[in-house]
Structures are given as C-alpha cells and as structure tokens.
Amino acid sequence: MTAFSLEPAQLTWCDELRALAAERLRPLAEKGEPGRVNRALVAELGALGLLPRLFTSGALDLCLMRESLAHACTEAETALALQGLGAHPVHAHGTASQRARWLPRVSDGTAVAAFALSEPDAGSDAAALTLRAEPDTPAAPYTGGRVDGPSAWRLTGEKCWISNAPEADFYTVFARTTPGAGARGVTAFLVPADRPGLSGTPLDMLSPHPIGALAFDAVPVTADDVLGEPDRGFRVAMDTLNLFRPSVGAFAVGMAQAALDATLAHTSARDAFGGKLRDLQAVSHQVAEMALRTEAARLMVYAAATAYDAGAPDVPKRAAMAKLLATETAQYVVDRAVQLHGARALRRGHLLEHLYREVRAPRVYEGASEVQRGIVAKELYRPHRTPDATTEEAGS
C-alpha cells in the first residue's frame, strides 16, 4: 500500500462500510433524539465490530472508517469517532486495570467515552486550562514526579464543549496539577461519570451533536485514575489529537464525497434550458472543481494517516495540513453542492441541508483552521528556532 492508492481489500471494506452505514446505521440514527447520545447506535457500532477496531487498527483504517461512515450516516461516524477520542488516552496511556475495566465496554458500545480538554477560557489555547487538581491527602502531598502512595486530588473547575457530555460513562479529563507551568503542569485523569461532585448540562448546537458543559466541585481522584504520568497530561492530549486530526479530515472527505455524489445525480437529472444542468459548462466545471479538491484532500488525509502509522517524524505537520485542507475543502464542496441543487437543498431534511450544518464544526474543533496553520508554521520553522523556544500549540 502506498499513500496514493488503496489495496483492493481496503476499497472493498470501504464499500461494505458505506453499505452498513446506509442500511444498518442510518435507521438507528433516525430514531435517535437530536443532541443526545444514541446508545442503540453506539451498541450497533460495537456489534458490527467497528468500535473494537479503534484499538486494533492504525490511523489509516480509522480514516477509512470515518470517511466511509460519513458518506451515508454522519451520526454513526461521529459516535464512532467520539468513542475513539475519549478512550484512546486509556488505550495508549492507561494502566492494565484501567484498560481492563473500560476498553471492553467501549468496544461493545455499553460504555460511552468523552475527551474533556476545552474550558470556557481555554479553547485554542488549551495549555491555559485552569481546572484545578489540588492535593487532597496532607500525609502524602503531591510534589511532582510519579505518585506511588495514596496521593489523591480534588478536581475543581469547568469544562465546556465536551462531546458526549453529560451522558458519557467516563471522561478523560485534563487538569492543572502544577499552577503556572503551562503545558508542563497538566495531568490526564480517567474520571468515571458517577464520581461525587461531577455534574453537567447539555448544549444545543447548530447541527445536533451530543455535547455539554461539565462542572467539577471537588471531584475526588486518586493515583489510580491518572492516565500516564502526573504533569505529563498535555502530551497525552497531543498524541491523541495527532492521531485524530487526519481522521477529522477523513470525516470531512466523506461529507464532501456525499455532496459531490448528490450533485452528480442532481445535475444529470435536472432539466434546464432545453437540456440537463450538467450540459451547462459553468455547472460541469464546478462539479469538476469539487471532485478535484475532494480527491486532493483525500490523498493528503491518507498520506498523513500513513505517516502516523509509519511513525514518521513529521506527523504533527502532516496531521495539521490534512485536517486543515480537508475541512476547508468540505465546506467549499458542500456549499457548491447546495448552490447547484438550488432551493431543494435548503429544505429541512434534505441531505445537503444536513451536511451544510454538519460541515461547519470540524473547522473549529480539534484545533481551528488558524491553529492548524500555526502548527504547520511552527513545524516549518523548527530547524530555525533558538533552543529555548518552548511553546506548545494545542486546540482541542
């Protein structure tokens, strides 16, 4: 396999995933309540064997799943992605007992995961997060480094824009263990939803998406809840985002392809000026441009995912480029598709009305487009920087 052509078996798998999305997942998505976690849909993703693949496959397979599911069922795509985003830190950085407790349930869809990094005052600048993890055991105060004893913390503060909140069964929570230390003073905790002091509120979004705010009122956590090492949590967050960023691009490519396919069908069937819409060169050239940009984005996504799987050194730059190009491209393609469909695309319930709302958020989350440009620029200038330059780009 190269970054530029998929194997026949991968193409067949993508076809199967599109069919599953249309036939098995779309009906369940339609029965869900907008803006709420759809547990039947999550369970079906488990029953179909897709959730376990989050932990056994690489970045390219993740992209193929997201792109293919998005083509026919964005809700299923998002449910799959959120399980991965919330649980990847457990898979990659958790202890044996954390993994044994949660990953089988994430895989069969009986436990819903969430990734809680953003705060009301720390979005793109995630290293500015202020949710406090304060030592709770005077006998064994936290002094930095690895915690071996009964050390414990209380979490106090807020998280905002957390997908699957407040209905998730557990949260990967990033909290400040060392005040004033920026990215170097953040710890990742696995916080079960039933911890005392944890509450949440749903948020109503443009495109119905299960999402909410969380309030932490002295929520107790112990050393057993730490993911990775104290004060090293920002690395957990960045590793997760490096894996997921190309796959946000894949989600966008899946939506762009769905918009393009709908446009090909519509412009071939719609009578206009004594022929079909596609007979107008101004129309067919727009469709050609949509296809061109979609394919370019797809290739960049596959290349970034392949680089991740190969452990290439330039993953942050490639992941940022792929996410940036694909999400901006999908916005362009869906907008063009709306234009070429005319009024019908704007009617509630039309595929393009749905995609027009869905396509907007990925340009903001997991690092806004401007933040991706910042990452690309930082990586480009890395060889030219002085040794004491230590800033971290984030954007959850």
Ligand SMILES: Cc1cc2nc3c(=O)[nH]c(=O)nc-3n(C[C@H](O)[C@H](O)[C@H](O)COP(=O)(O)OP(=O)(O)OC[C@H]3O[C@@H](n4cnc5c(N)ncnc54)[C@H](O)[C@@H]3O)c2cc1C
């Ligand atoms: C649907 C959805 C789901 C989400 N799910 C999650 C989740 O599961 N977990 C989670 O932790 N967060 C989640 N988020 C939050 C998301 O990650 C943040 O919205 C994002 O990081 C941007 O932060 P902000 O909204 O506070 O915008 P701000 O940080 O206030 O930025 C606003 C705008 O300022 C500009 N800007 C910001 N920084 C720069 C810069 N360095 N250079 C140039 N321009 C800049 C950009 O245009 C940006 O869009 C979700 C958001 C949405 C919309």
